[in-house]
Structures are given as structure tokens and as C-alpha cells.
Amino acid sequence: METILDKIIAKKREDIRNMTELTINDLDLSREKRSFIEKLRHTSEMAIISEFKRASPSKGIINANLNPAEQGALYESYGASAISVLTDVYFKGTFEDLKTVREAVNLPILCKDFMVERKQISHAKAAGADLILLIAAVHGKDALKELHEYAAELGLEVLVEIHDDEELEKAVSIGAELIGINNRNLKTFEVNLGTTEKLGPLVRQSGAFLISESGMKTREDVVRAAKAGANGILVGETFMSADNLKQTFRDFKVPLTVPQR
Numbered sequence: 001m002e003t004i005l006d007k008i009i010a011k012k013r014e015d016i017r018n019m020t021e022l023t024i025n026d027l028d029l030s031r032e033k034r035s036f037i038e039k040l041r042h043t044s045e046m047a048i049i050s051e052f053k054r055a056s057p058s059k060g061i062i063n064a065n066l067n068p069a070e071q072g073a074l075y076e077s078y079g080a081s082a083i084s085v086l087t088d089v090y091f092k093g094t095f096e097d098l099k100t101v102r103e104a105v106n107l108p109i110l111c112k113d114f115m116v117e118r119k120q121i122s123h124a125k126a127a128g129a130d131l132i133l134l135i136a137a138v139h140g141k142d143a144l145k146e147l148h149e150y151a152a153e154l155g156l157e158v159l160v161e162i163h164d165d166e167e168l169e170k171a172v173s174i175g176a177e178l179i180g181i182n183n184r185n186l187k188t189f190e191v192n193l194g195t196t197e198k199l200g201p202l203v204r205q206s207g208a209f210l211i212s213e214s215g216m217k218t219r220e221d222v223v224r225a226a227k228a229g230a231n232g233i234l235v236g237e238t239f240m241s242a243d244n245l246k247q248t249f250r251d252f253k254v255p256l257t258v259p260q261r
């Protein structure tokens with residue numbers, strides 16, 4: 001049966017059919033580097049990647065009225081470590097959003113998209129991304145490695161996203177330094193923080209930094225992720241729909257449980 005992830009990937013392949021790959025000469029490789037991994041090395045509290053997410057396949061419209069520059073500036077002032085910007089059409093996001101947010105803040109910016117070809121990575125770089133997402137479920141090991149290496153050549157950090165043991169094995173085998181465990185099953189939309197609890201210790205044993213993604217609603221959820229070894233969390237819907245964003249950030253500030261390597 002075709003899953004939502006299959007549909008998203010098929011649409012993505014169609015959307016990028018006429019996109020050209022930018023060459024090194026088209027890209028500004030001297031741009032100020034904002035390293036998320038470097039921040040993770042030097043923090044004693046759970047890092048927060050705050051997401052700009054207007055809509056999603058699982059929830060429909062979350063908040064279509066927020067201005068990306070203003071929301072990004074609020075995320076920064078309340079203590080985010082990085083900002084994730086969805087640039088995919090299923091989430092009503094664009095590369096313009098990413099550019100706008102990067103210009104409004106001094107934080108590392110994650111381009112949250114469904115990367116299937118190198119040319120998308122070059123465009124993410126041109127738009128101002130500091131990190132990109134690669135979803136292990138979408139690629140065989142060789143393709144994942146190739147895209148991971150290409151991103152590194154462009155000076156980008158990579159969050160390799162996994163959801164099960166097989167994807168974990170793929171991420172570790174390509175030497176991923178930053179691994180995200182998505183608590184949301186992208187095929188069924190089921191969200192289960194137990195996914196981080198199951199795979200988290202294995203990710204940390206590999207030596208990679210760990211981000212627990214999706215489904216963070218309360219401080220207790222963040223504490224659970226920390227206890228499972230996470231170095232940080234990635235939060236979209238809860239921040240985009242918060243009545244009191246400042247207080248929600250305060251609630252989500254949690255010390256690390258498992259020390260840095």
C-alpha cells in the first residue's frame with residue numbers, strides 16, 4: 001500500500017524535475033558558518049531545535065498566520081539552539097521562508113525537506129541552510145552516504161533521521177555524527193516517545209549526538225527524551241500553536257541526563 005511518505009517522495013521527484021544543480025562557483029562557501037554540532041559539544045542542557053511549520057500532512061493547518069522572521073526571532077530570544085524551517089509544499093513551506101528566517105536570526109538553520117537528489121542540497125545551501133535533513137528510510141546505504149558526503153563538501157552539517165533498527169544501522173555505517181530519532185512513524189503518523197527510549201541508548205553508544213524529534217508536548221516528554229540519552233529535541237507543532245511561547249520554552253529547558261562524549 002502506498003504510504004504518505006511514498007506520496008511525498010513521488011511529488012518531490014516531480015517538483016524537482018527541472019531544478020538544476022548549483023555548482024561550487026554559484027554558492028557562497030565563505031558565508032559565516034553557524035555550527036549546531038559545535039553548540040552540542042558545549043552545552044549542559046537539552047538543545048532545542050524550534051521548527052517553523054505552518055501545516056503538516058498529519059495535522060493539516062497548524063498556524064498559517066505566523067510571520068517566519070518574527071517567529072524565528074522569538075525562538076532565538078527564548079533560547080532555541082537552532083531553527084528548523086520546513087521548505088516542502090506539503091507543509092506550506094518554501095526556500096523563501098528559510099532565507100527570511102536566516103536573515104532574522106543568528107542561529108544555525110536546518111533545511112527540513114525531503115532530499116532525494118544532490119541538486120536540492122545545493123539549493124538549500126544557496127538559500128542559507130547550515131544543516132540539512134536526510135531521512136534514512138528514503139535511501140539505500142550507498143545513496144545516503146553519497147548525499148551525506150556531498151552535503152559535507154558544501155560545508156553543511158547533516159541530521160540523519162531514523163525510526164527503526166535497520167535505519168539506525170544505515171546511519172551508523174555512514175558515520176553520521178548527528179542522528180535524529182523521529183518519534184513519528186512517517187508511514188502511519190503514529191507518535192510514540194518509546195521510539196527514542198528504545199533506540200536512544202544505541203545511538204549514543206555509536207558516538208553520535210542524538211536529537212529526539214516530534215511529539216514533544218510537555219516538560220515530562222522532554223525529560224523522557226533526556227533520560228533516553230538525547231542531546232536535544234526538535235519541536236514544531238507545540239511551539240507553532242503555543243498560547244504562551246515564552247512559558248513553553250521555559251518548561252522545555254531541561255538539563256542533560258547523559259553527559260556529553
Ligand SMILES: O=C(O)c1ccccc1NCC(=O)[C@H](O)[C@H](O)COP(=O)(O)O
Pocket residue numbers: 004005051053056057058059182184186213214215216234235236237238
Ligand atoms: O508532521 C508530519 O505530519 C509529517 C508527516 C510526514 C512526514 C514528516 C512529517 N513531519 C516532519 C517532522 O519530522 C516534524 O515536523 C518534526 O519532527 C516536528 O514534529 P512536531 O513537534 O510533532 O510537530
